[in-house]
Amino acid sequence: xxxxxxxxxxxxxxxxxxxxxxxxxxxxxxxxxxxxxxxxxxxxxxxxxxxxxxxxxxxxxxxxxxxxxxxxxxxxxxxxxxxxxxxxxxxxxxxxxxxxxxxxxxxxxxxxxxxxxxxxxxxxxxxxxxxxxxxxxxxxxxxxxxxxxxxxxxxxxxxxxxxxxxxxxxxxxxxxxxxxxxxxxxxxxxxxxxxxxxxxxxxxxxxxxxxxxxxxxxxxxxxxxxxxxxxxxxxxxxxxxxxxxxxxxxxxxxxxxxxxxxxxxxxxxxxxxxxxxxxxxxxxxxxxxxxxxxxxxxxxxxxxxxxxxxxxxx
Numbered sequence: 003x004x005x006x007x008x009x010x011x012x013x014x015x016x017x018x019x020x021x022x023x024x025x026x027x028x029x030x031x032x033x034x035x036x037x038x039x040x041x042x043x044x045x046x047x048x049x050x051x052x053x054x055x056x057x058x059x060x061x062x063x064x065x066x067x068x069x070x071x072x073x074x075x076x077x078x079x080x081x082x083x084x085x086x087x088x089x090x091x092x093x094x095x096x097x098x099x100x101x102x103x104x105x106x107x108x109x110x111x112x113x114x115x116x117x118x119x120x121x122x123x124x125x126x127x128x129x130x131x132x133x134x135x136x137x138x139x140x141x142x143x144x145x146x147x148x149x150x151x152x153x154x155x156x157x158x159x160x161x162x163x164x165x166x167x168x169x170x171x172x173x174x175x176x177x178x179x180x181x182x183x184x185x186x187x188x189x190x191x192x193x194x195x196x197x198x199x200x201x202x203x204x205x206x207x208x209x210x211x212x213x214x215x216x217x218x219x220x221x222x223x224x225x226x227x228x229x230x231x232x233x234x235x236x237x238x239x240x241x242x243x244x245x246x247x248x249x250x251x252x253x254x255x256x257x258x259x260x261x262x263x264x265x266x267x268x269x270x271x272x273x274x275x276x277x278x279x280x281x282x283x284x285x286x287x288x289x290x291x292x293x294x295x296x297x298x299x300x301x302x303x304x305x306x307x308x309x310x311x312x313x314x315x316x
Contacts, residue, residue: 096123116208142265241289252296
């Protein structure tokens with residue numbers, strides 16, 4: 003028995019550490035190639051050899067299949083978080099989303115994007131091997147964040163530069179003081195033309211926000227105070243996309259706040275061929291579920307904690 007174990011150890015060392023071929027190992031131990039193959043398998047079966055896939059951004063494929071089937075998605079990408087902090091999980095989701103984007107973009111496409119940290123992580127992970135003649139456009143007004151690197155104008159410029167495409171700016175804020183101002187702005191020449199172009203987007207990339215502590219403050223800072231956010235929650239809001247709030251069934255809320263937002267409008271997303279949403283964390287599960295029920299996206303990139311919570315809530 004000991005001799006057999008030593009043989010398995012030696013064969014494993016030859017193959018995995020010294021990179022010898024099975025034929026070369028066979029010559030050393032005076033055995034056929036098929037015998038060497040059998041010995042290597044036996045080394046795995048007995049635990050002498052253990053293979054670990056050390057890849058940071060592993061996917062939970064069973065959860066992906068469940069989400070796709072449950073919500074009739076075209077695709078789902080679910081990152082296995084492995085207990086990492088929020089920033090690392092966001093980085094991993096960005097890597098998965100970047101690969102999806104690169105596989106979908108083609109020449110002469112219009113690419114509409116929103117804003118946020120998840121999108122910034124996605125764009126930072128883009129590593130295209132080719133140039134594509136795309137036009138990148140904003141689908142909402144500028145957030146005016148203290149961090150311009152996560153706001154629409156900068157993200158739009160970055161994507162266009164990465165792919166060698168063109169871009170347009172939407173020089174208005176996300177939210178204005180009243181509906182009259184909003185209507186006047188969106189009907190003005192340049193703003194009207196950019197929003198019309200954005201509504202023709204072939205692909206849209208955006209996040210999903212939730213009106214909860216810590217997940218909305220960044221987006222609505224300078225626009226809404228905590229009391230106003232609480233008020234919209236009391237009216238049934240569980241999430242927002244395109245600067246507009248929706249309830250747990252994905253229905254757009256009939257509130258003035260939604261009518262003051264400048265953008266293509268959440269309902270337009272239902273007519274975009276490919277809508278990629280990047281959002282994760284248990285705190286956003288209800289918001290993501292509402293967006294799925296509203297059919298505002300057909301490709302979701304999230305993490306395993308959010309995915310399990312979404313399926314449990316559903």
